[in-house]
Amino acid sequence: MRQIVLDTETTGLEAHLGHRLIEIGAVELIGRRPTGNHFHTYLNPERSIDAEASAVTGIKDEDLVGQPLFRDKVDEFLAFIRGAELIIHNAAFDVGFINAELKLLGPQYGQVTDHATVLDTLLMARTMYPGQRNSLDALCKRLGVDNTRRDLHGGLLDAQLLAEVYVAMTSGQVALDFAFDADNDHRGNHALNDIVITRRPVVLRATPEELDLHAKRLDAIDKAAGGQSIWRKLESETIH
Numbered sequence: 001m002r003q004i005v006l007d008t009e010t011t012g013l014e015a016h017l018g019h020r021l022i023e024i025g026a027v028e029l030i031g032r033r034p035t036g037n038h039f040h041t042y043l044n045p046e047r048s049i050d051a052e053a054s055a056v057t058g059i060k061d062e063d064l065v066g067q068p069l070f071r072d073k074v075d076e077f078l079a080f081i082r083g084a085e086l087i088i089h090n091a092a093f094d095v096g097f098i099n100a101e102l103k104l105l106g107p108q109y110g111q112v113t114d115h116a117t118v119l120d121t122l123l124m125a126r127t128m129y130p131g132q133r134n135s136l137d138a139l140c141k142r143l144g145v146d147n148t149r150r151d152l153h154g155g156l157l158d159a160q161l162l163a164e165v166y167v168a169m170t171s172g173q174v175a176l177d178f179a180f181d182a183d184n185d186h187r188g189n190h191a192l193n194d195i196v197i198t199r200r201p202v203v204l205r206a207t208p209e210e211l212d213l214h215a216k217r218l219d220a221i222d223k224a225a226g227g228q229s230i231w232r233k234l235e236s237e238t239i240h
Contacts, residue, residue, distance in 0.1 A: 003029040004039075004084040004116070005166060007158040008094045009057045012050040015100040020045035021070060022059055024077065024098075025155030027163050028084075032171070034163065039080040040156045042067045057154065070101045074109065081116045087166050089136055089158075091120035121166055128169060136162060143168040 006026040012019035022045050028037040042059075044067045054060055088094050095112045102109040112118065125134035129142070136158060140147040145164045149157060206214065 001031065002084045003032070003087055003119075004081050005029065005087045005159045005163040006081070006094060007088070007155045007162060008097055009059065009155050010053060010097055011045050011047060012053050015097045018047065019050075019097070020047055021097050021101055022049065022064060023057070023155035024073075025157070025159040026080065027156075027159050028080075029087075029163060032167055038156065038159075039077060041073050041077075043070050043073065044068065071105055074102070074105060078109070078115050081112075084116050086112070086116045086118045087121060087162065088118060089120070089162050089165075090122045091118050121162065121169065124169060136165065139165045139169070 004026050006024070008021055008025075009023035010019050010021055021043050023042050024039065026039040028035045042064060044064045046069070048061055049057075049059065049064075086095075095118060099111045102111060121139075122134060125139055132138070132142075137147060139145070140161060143165055145161060145168060147161055
């Protein structure tokens with residue numbers, strides 16, 4: 001099975017307010033092992049980066065001068081992900097931004113799911129580790145993945161870390177070598193170290209008071225959505 005672990009960086013948090021992609025990083029797995037193939041590009045967003053986003057990524061407006069536009073890289077990008085399963089942490093965010101970029105280029109490009117399927121590791125982690133923090137940093141710490149290089153967010157580095165986290169979450173194995181060092185090619189030597197599970201995870205169950213507050217919160221969301229809340233629909237489907 002061909003899988004592409006993907007991460008993006010953006011000018012801000014809201015694609016619908018005109019924020020744009022500034023970086024895409026993706027690494028290829030086949031049979032759950034890294035092939036050494038990857039896609040990485042910075043992008044000129046044709047707008048300024050929010051100060052908060054720049055503080056997180058370390059990318060400044062001047063860094064993107066002369067970088068390609070998304071339309072210059074779209075065919076290469078879609079060819080790289082085509083037919084694969086995309087593994088993304090908080091997929092709604094990244095897919096939403098990529099879809100917004102595709103929409104700007106015209107209907108002939110469709111949406112991400114016209115080219116690949118999507119697996120959200122954040123949703124997977126919330127199921128596996130309920131009641132715990134499930135950010136990428138938290139999962140690296142929990143699963144023994146070395147993220148000491150992650151002083152700032154970066155598309156390719158985060159994709160490499162997420163690949164290791166994904167393998168650990170799904171098989172109990174970590175420490176894949178995802179280095180892309182031109183002077184030190186490790187593509188044929190990806191060591192795997194076993195995680196020793198010493199105890200069962202603790203399941204935190206909601207109290208009656210918490211369930212009541214949860215129900216009230218769903219009522220408020222349902223009201224705001226005009227009775228079309230996805231959470232209520234899921235709840236109804238579960239009951240019936």
